[in-house]
Amino acid sequence: xxxxxxxxxxxxxxxxxxxxxxxILAGLGEAVSEKAGILNIGVEAIMLSGAxxxxxxxxxxxxxxxxxxxxxxxxxxxSMIHGVLSIHCKANQTIxxxxxxxxxxxxxxxxxxxxFGQTTTLPSCSVFSEVKIPLLWHIPIIGxxxxxxxxxxxxxxxxxxxxxxxxxxxEWGVNLHAVGEHPQAANSAGLNxxxxxxxxxxxxxxxxxxxxxxxxxGQLGFFMENVTSGRGYIALVAxxxxxxxxxxxxxxxxxxxxxxxxxxxxxxLGFPIPTQVFSxxxxxxxxxxxxxxxxxxxxxxxxxxPFERNKx
Amino acid sequence: MKQSGKLLSFxxxxxxxxxxxxxxxxxxxxxxxxxxxxxxxxxFGSFYSVxxxxxxxxxxILTGLGVAxxxxxxxxxxxxxxxxxxxxxxxTGIAFWLHDLPAIVMIPLxxxxxxxxxxxxxxxxxxxxxxxxxxxxxxxxxxxxxxxGIVGILVRTWLKDPSSSLPMSAFLPDAATLPxxxxxxxxxxxxxxxxxxxxxxxxxVWKTPAGYEMRAVGLxxxxxMCSGISVYKNILRSxxxxxxxxxxxxxxxxTGxxxxxxxxxxxxxxxxxxxxxxxxxxxxxxxVISALGIAALxxxxxxxxxxAGVPTSISSIIMGVVVLLILxxxxxxxxxxxxx
Numbered sequence: 001x002x003x004x005x006x007x008x009x010x011x012x013x014x015x016x017x018x019x020x021x022x023x024i025l026a027g028l029g030e031a032v033s034e035k036a037g038i039l040n041i042g043v044e045a046i047m048l049s050g051a052x053x054x055x056x057x058x059x060x061x062x063x064x065x066x067x068x069x070x071x072x073x074x075x076x077x078x079s080m081i082h083g084v085l086s087i088h089c090k091a092n093q094t095i096x097x098x099x100x101x102x103x104x105x106x107x108x109x110x111x112x113x114x115x116f117g118q119t120t121t122l123p124s125c126s127v128f129s130e131v132k133i134p135l136l137w138h139i140p141i142i143g144x145x146x147x148x149x150x151x152x153x154x155x156x157x158x159x160x161x162x163x164x165x166x167x168x169x170x171e172w173g174v175n176l177h178a179v180g181e182h183p184q185a186a187n188s189a190g191l192n193x194x195x196x197x198x199x200x201x202x203x204x205x206x207x208x209x210x211x212x213x214x215x216x217x218g219q220l221g222f223f224m225e226n227v228t229s230g231r232g233y234i235a236l237v238a239x240x241x242x243x244x245x246x247x248x249x250x251x252x253x254x255x256x257x258x259x260x261x262x263x264x265x266x267x268x269l270g271f272p273i274p275t276q277v278f279s280x281x282x283x284x285x286x287x288x289x290x291x292x293x294x295x296x297x298x299x300x301x302x303x304x305x306p307f308e309r310n311k312x
Numbered sequence: 313m314k315q316s317g318k319l320l321s322f323x324x325x326x327x328x329x330x331x332x333x334x335x336x337x338x339x340x341x342x343x344x345x346x347x348x349x350x351x352x353x354x355x356f357g358s359f360y361s362v363x364x365x366x367x368x369x370x371x372x373i374l375t376g377l378g379v380a381x382x383x384x385x386x387x388x389x390x391x392x393x394x395x396x397x398x399x400x401x402x403x404t405g406i407a408f409w410l411h412d413l414p415a416i417v418m419i420p421l422x423x424x425x426x427x428x429x430x431x432x433x434x435x436x437x438x439x440x441x442x443x444x445x446x447x448x449x450x451x452x453x454x455x456x457x458x459x460x461g462i463v464g465i466l467v468r469t470w471l472k473d474p475s476s477s478l479p480m481s482a483f484l485p486d487a488a489t490l491p492x493x494x495x496x497x498x499x500x501x502x503x504x505x506x507x508x509x510x511x512x513x514x515x516x517v518w519k520t521p522a523g524y525e526m527r528a529v530g531l532x533x534x535x536x537m538c539s540g541i542s543v544y545k546n547i548l549r550s551x552x553x554x555x556x557x558x559x560x561x562x563x564x565x566x567t568g569x570x571x572x573x574x575x576x577x578x579x580x581x582x583x584x585x586x587x588x589x590x591x592x593x594x595x596x597x598x599x600v601i602s603a604l605g606i607a608a609l610x611x612x613x614x615x616x617x618x619x620a621g622v623p624t625s626i627s628s629i630i631m632g633v634v635v636l637l638i639l640x641x642x643x644x645x646x647x648x649x650x651x652x
Contacts, residue, residue: 098635099635100632102587102628106626106627110336110629233453240450274465280461283454283455283458
């Protein structure tokens with residue numbers, strides 16, 4: 001094969017993995033949440049909060065790891081608000097998620113303006129640098145894409161394995177599934193439906209916060225208003241495309257990441273194709289996949305339905 | 313007692329929201345009195361500012377009404393944003409295609425076109441939900457992004473104004489523009505279209521058997537199935553109307569305000585519409601009131617930014633907080649509400 005071609009493929013693969021990382025992290029979190037029956041369309045809010053707090057803390061402390069923890073905390077905070085509303089208050093989960101998007105979007109840009117004021121140059125912090133994994137790094141094509149990346153990529157890859165193991169090989173995964181499919185039956189079988197759902201929200205917060213932090217601390221090194229720019233919604237699409245299966249989410253996120261990488265390159269190279277073709281690509285694919293999967297029930301039966309212990 | 317408890321709980325929400333706003337204003341370091349004064353004068357300060365509230369309320373009334381009709385029959389429409397853009401595409405396409413028509417034919421035609429385009433964009437998710445049980449929340453959300461993408465492509469290719477380097481269409485023919493109804497303001501006849509739609513929807517959904525069926529399906533689909541009311545048909549019907557209204561919102565924005573197609577027609581009206589419908593309790597009159605309220609909040613916060621230096625993002629925070637508090641109302645004020 002042509003060595004130039006291999007180099008090109010490698011570059012695109014590296015870019016795709018980078019673009020896919022926030023989507024994988026947030027998507028896995030949302031998958032856990034949806035498996036337990038909590039549909040949270042506030043992923044955008046979770047990620048934005050994670051991105052904001054991770055940046056603020058690492059900017060003022062200069063410590064990226066503290067920033068990472070703050071990002072996780074920010075994600076958990078938003079996700080738990082959604083959890084309390086949908087589990088304790090039995091509110092409409094869609095509207096709660098939407099309201100959180102509005103609130104966090106406003107709050108992060110509000111706080112950012114208070115802290116930094118109107119600036120012409122964006123304040124910036126350092127980002128996690130690439131870490132080469134010995135030996136594995138030398139594998140052609142996939143080596144540089146998977147094993148010469150920053151911390152977030154490794155966390156995302158490990159999370160995929162952990163979530164897959166958790167979903168399909170542990171009793172916890174079965175419980176999670178039961179709570180999402182038939183909470184009444186799960187309750188009768190002695191499971192604590194509320195606790196399991198809160199746990200799912202917690203995981204969603206951790207992973208979504210990490211996803212947000214991976215944007216500010218892994219890619220950009222700065223924060224600005226609406227820095228996630230809809231990645232939370234794309235993560236929702238990745239979950240649907242990947243059918244809440246960790247490997248599926250990885251595949252979906254990679255496809256989306258690849259189309260984003262193409263989009264940026266076409267933009268810089270000045271091709272006469274509108275970039276919107278690429279930005280709407282994941283959504284079109286997701287709709288086609290939905291049409292193709294008609295007839296197979298793929299949603300957890302109790303998705304979006306609040307559980308009330310004394311009701312049938 | 314129950315009724316007064318309910319009233320008190322809403323009063324509690326108002327007080328909480330107000331305290332949060334004051335807290336935010338203090339955080340910026342602005343004077344609270346001055347901030348509130350500039351908020352109010354931003355809304356009521358001049359003839360023009362009041363008219364601006366109505367300009368902003370127009371698309372919110374239409375999209376909010378659409379979301380409300382959908383919710384009444386259990387169709388949660390997150391896609392008003394995309395449906396609005398589809399309506400905007402329809403009006404631009406029709407206006408350039410049949411550019412010789414007189415206004416008296418053109419205006420009804422583009423409104424119909426917007427209704428059909430927006431309606432189709434919403435009836436597809438409606439069909440997927442009614443026929444196959446696929447959640448409309450995600451499909452309508454994805455359709456938003458597809459619609460936005462289509463607009464982005466169109467204003468750069470087929471509908472692009474060749475004499476401009478910016479991604480936007482040329483100005484619409486005069487016959488396809490709505491008249492200004494208040495001189496020296498931006499207030500256009502779209503408001504009248506919105507108010508007429510409110511009346512029509514109220515008659516249709518509250519005063520006809522078809523409307524009764526749609527509402528019944530939202531309340532209890534199983535009971536409807538057992539008594540011969542088709543859930544399938546009614547979800548299709550309400551999703552069509554829901555998207556159609558959002559499409560008309562797009563028509564009004566293009567024909568009344570921008571007079572051309574561009575990407576930034578809607579600063580998230582379709583998402584705010586969901587809040588409008590929720591606050592308006594999915595009732596046409598409630599939707600008008602809450603749309604005016606939210607439009608006033610946005611216009612007022614602009615005044616607050618100009619004169620008191622409070623960032624406009626405060627309006628987004630307040631909207632989110634109010635909705636969250638309303639969702640949590642029954643839990644926060646449980647004592648008040650369950651008191652005998």
